[in-house]
Amino acid sequence: MKACCFLFSSLLLITLTACQKPKTSDITAIMGARLIDGNGGAPIENAVVLIENGRISATGPANDIKLPKNTIIIQAEGKTMIPGLINTHAHVGYRDEVNPEHYSTQQIQNQLELYARFGITTVASLGEDREQARAFQAINDTVKAIGRARLYIAGEIVSGNTVESVQEIVNRNAKNKTDFIKIRVDNNRGRSNAMPSEIYDAIIEQSHKHNLMLMAHIYDLEIARDLLESGADFLAHSIRDKEVDQELIELLKTKNVCYCPTLTRDLSTYVYGETPDFFSDPFFIENANTLEVVMLKDPDRQTNVRNGEDYEANQEALKMALVNLKKIADGGATIAMGTDSGMPTRFQGYFEHLELQLMAKAGMSPMAIIVASTKDAANCLKLTNVGVLEKGKLADFVLLEANPLDDIVNTKKIASVWIGGKKVER
Structure with a gap:
């Protein structure tokens, strides 16, 4: 009789256990990290960040x-939490060379991951x-566990010899729901003719009719100045032909135009004349393309x-870019x-x-660099x-193992990355 009771009790326990669902919650708490929230203020030590349905629901000491009740707790003592970094000037979907035959959905997915x-x-x-990017772009503002960087696009770079032809390309991009319009205005160090002002004026005007920002590839101070006067919304490279003046800095500020240095772009034009030091950096090696x-x-x-x-x-161009970044940042432009x-x-x-390390080399503080890579990048x-x-x-x-305010190189000491409240596989 005792054996039967024991057997019945065991079966009942097994049945009840099988019916019970594991504890779940829509709320996660990141506990104990130093919080650098991206706004530029003093960090919060021993912070709590609550996440609900992919969004921040509260932050504070x-x-x-x-x-x-039932909050899932992630212990993060000793770590530093920063917003995910934002790259305002990249290219996605190609490999080896800019060839449409190489562009694919899988390339985009791999690169965003x-x-x-x-x-x-x-x-x-x-x-x-190209067209394959639209599916990625379409879910940017969702809280889906996408496991990859969010993607915004400029579509086809606008160029042409007539007002009508460039307006048509802008219209086509707008129809395809691009986020920005991109042009190149560069005379290749005087070796060629830059896009005429009447053409880029028409592109800027047509872009603004569609409420699209105009992102301008530039190199020269005078071209940059004229583009700002014409209504360009974003300078997508450093000025590298000469030192910027106060007039340029004031134009950036009064026109509320952001300046994107792309210092590593200039580094890449000469650094492979020898084997660069970063080829031996474990942080580089773990994801490097071995064949490249x-x-x-x-x-x-x-x-x-x-x-x-x-x-x-090219080496002199980077030196000038560093000088100008310092002057523009100190002058109060974004x-x-x-x-x-x-x-x-x-x-x-x-x-x-x-890039963050080169921004520090130019003289920006770690906090200023973080803000430029998070809050200001988003606003721009x-x-x-x-x-x-x-x-x-x-x-x-991003959860970091060390404080980037001590040294910006500490942004490489990644413990984990989270997108939409979900941890990214690394």
């Missing part, structure tokens, strides 16, 4: 935040974006780079982090962290759901 592993959670692809690295280490290729017509001029990565030899994900792209860690924003963030 641990003593001020009451945890809802790569950016995410490096803590780059939002990317603006400024040009040559082997190609760049080839002695004959390195010799060709050193013997190139612009080898020394800086937006961008790299032009995704073009050949510009390594996606890693170059963004290298007119993105309202990302960039800062505060109530209502998408829960895109």
Whole structure:
């Protein structure tokens, strides 16, 4: 009789256990980290960040935040939490060269996942974006567990010889629901003619009719000045021909135009004249394209780079870019982090962290660099759901093993990356 009772009790326990569902919750709490929220204020030590349905629902010191019932707790003591980094100038979908035959949905997916592993959670692809990008772009503001960087696009880069032809391209991009319009206004160091002002004036006007920002590839001070006067919304590279003046800085401020340095773009034009130091960085090696690295280490290729017509001029261009970044940042204009990565030899994900180091070399403080890579980057792209860690924003963030305010190189010490409140596989 006792055996029967024992058997019955055991079966009942098994049945009840099988029917019970595991505890779940829609709320997650990141507990104990140092919080750098992206706004530029003092960090919050021993912070709590609550995440509900992919968005931030509360932030603050641990003593001020009451945890809802059944909250899932993620312990993050000793770590630093920053918003996901935003690259305002990249290119996505190509490999080896900008060839439409290489552009594919799988390339886009792979590259956005790569950016995410490096803590780059939002990317603006400024040009040559094709139809396959639209499906990625369409779910940018959702809280789906996408596991990749969010993608915004400029579509077809606008160029042409007549007002009518360029207006047609702008209209086509607008019909395809691109986020921006991109033009190149560059005379290749005086070797060619830059786009005439009557053409870029027409492009800017037509872009604004569609409520689209005009992103301008530039190199020269005078061209940049004229583009600002004409209504360009974003300078997508450094000014590198001469030092900027106060007039240019005031134009950036009064026109509310952001300046994107892309320092690593200039670095990439000469650094492969020898084997760069970062080829031995474990943070680089773990995600590097081995075949591309082997190609760049080839002695004959390195010799060709050193013997190139612009080898020394490119080094001087980066020096000028660093000087101008310091002057523009100190002058109070808004800086937006961008790299032009995704073009050949510009390594996606890693170059963004290298960009932060070059921004520090120019003289920007770690906090200013973080703000330029989060809050200001989002504002410069007119993105309202990302960039800062505060109530209502998408829960895109990076947990770091060390404090980037001590040294910006610490952004490479990634513990985990989260997009839409879900941890990204690394």
